[in-house]
Amino acid sequence: GSQGGGLSGRLPGLRPADPGEFTLRAFRRGKLDLTAAEGLGDLIRAETEAQRRQALRQMEGELGQLYQRWSDTLTQALAHLEAYIDFSEDDNVEEEVLSQVDDAVRALEREIGAHLRDGRRGELLRGGVRAVIAGPPNVGKSSLLNLLCRRPAAIVSPVAGTTRDVVEVALDIGGYPLVLSDTAGLRQTTDLVEREGVARARDRLCQADLVLAVLDASTVPPEPAGLGAALGALQPPPSTPCILVLNKADLLQGDGGPLRHGFAQGPPLPPTTLLSCKTGEGLDRLLELLARELARLCGDPLCGSPSLTQSRHSRHLGGCAAALARFGRERPRDLALAAEQLRLARRELGRITGHVGAEDVLDIIFRDFCVGK
Known part of the structure; x- marks a missing residue:
């Protein structure tokens, strides 16, 4: 192993890989999200069986999938809210869209709150x-x-x-x-x-x-x-x-x-x-x-919803929950300010997984609402 590493270092154009380089490449190519990359790091450092189980579960993407589902919920709610703001005067978007957004945001707020109140199990x-x-x-x-x-x-x-x-x-x-x-x-x-x-x-x-x-x-x-x-x-x-x-x-x-x-x-x-x-x-x-x-x-790392494992996750989820609470306060007063809170909440989730996209909101507007047909 070490002989090969020494040889590759002497061949033109080849060098030993930096620590974490392959994982970083996998993240940049979209093969892993940040939580899966963290799971891989935890798996390498794991010293007990329960730690290995939790790290494996995270590396396989369960935690990232949970946060991505929440992000998708927010993306959809934001798209519907923006469609209502832009097109409700033309009678193309029904009033009930707003109550659907409210219900989705309230349900998400409850789910994130429960996830944050897990007694720091994963950490x-x-x-x-x-x-x-x-x-x-x-x-x-x-x-x-x-x-x-x-x-x-x-x-x-x-x-x-x-x-x-x-x-x-x-x-x-x-x-x-x-x-x-x-x-x-x-x-x-x-x-x-x-x-x-x-x-x-x-x-x-x-x-x-x-x-x-x-x-x-x-x-x-x-x-x-x-x-x-x-x-x-x-x-x-x-x-x-x-x-x-x-x-x-x-x-x-x-x-x-x-x-x-x-x-x-x-x-x-x-x-x-x-x-x-x-x-x-x-x-x-x-x-x-x-x-x-x-x-x-x-807790049992194999049972139930995956636990958050890093203080980084807690910080961003706390920011997301705070933005959702502000949405509830702004919603009766100003729809544009309420929409901004959903954007902020979504950005906090994106920081956990490393996916901080913006364009997919437009995709959903035109997929869910046949505006201008």
Whole structure:
């Protein structure tokens, strides 16, 4: 392979291809739209099975086809509206055309709104769910990180407050990508370096998609209210999903029955499990809870409508939705200004796929309305 590349570089008129050059050529020739090209890039970078499935689906054009269908709907609505503006005085275009445009735009607004409210599923799957291990000092947070990644990624010591900075590893859990961070123990401290570590832990906690809250099973109260209070002391963000890990189960007297009964019975606690990082007992149950939470956050990449995968898509779709909302406000006052909002909405969709054409509006006017016959 490398020999051939070296040879082609020495032949007159030949050179090695630049990164992404063939994909760029395929886009310019209309073989791929931008979303399919992005899907190909994601497929190359995919590290888990679910990421590969989502990237393949996007590369095969499903996301581009969805956005193209919306663009076609807007093109048709705009063509009908412009035909009404230009020709309604000649009685060539019926009044009901306007209500058809209104219905089409309202339906599209609802569909785009639902697509934007998908909980960032596609983006989470593409970039990895950011999970934070949080808890008081010396409960085994770094040991948990090492247990999950099967290697000593974090320093483990019986001295409280060992972790001073955020330690991050990328994992594949049940085919889903997890970016797991170990953080400093959350406590009041006078040590300046540890205090900075706690501040960074708090920042990371606020940005997390998922929290793994770790407490010491041998010291927490076994009743639900006490467990809830111990968890509340960590102050996890209220809207962020959480898994409660009661570590050091090997130090419990007996099988930890009262504790198990407490978290199984009580008022709403997050999914909770006993674990011993020392013996590995309870790891399978934790992995099962993690996989279930990741599947809920990312969704099944093969089911339902394809998810938007890039913040770029969200930005342009947000612009499109805002233009459609402005259309609703302008429509009773000024049809020409309303038509301009449809043009803007269509342009935002075109920026996602790379198709920002203008001439096809005219084609539809003359196809749907036999004007001047």
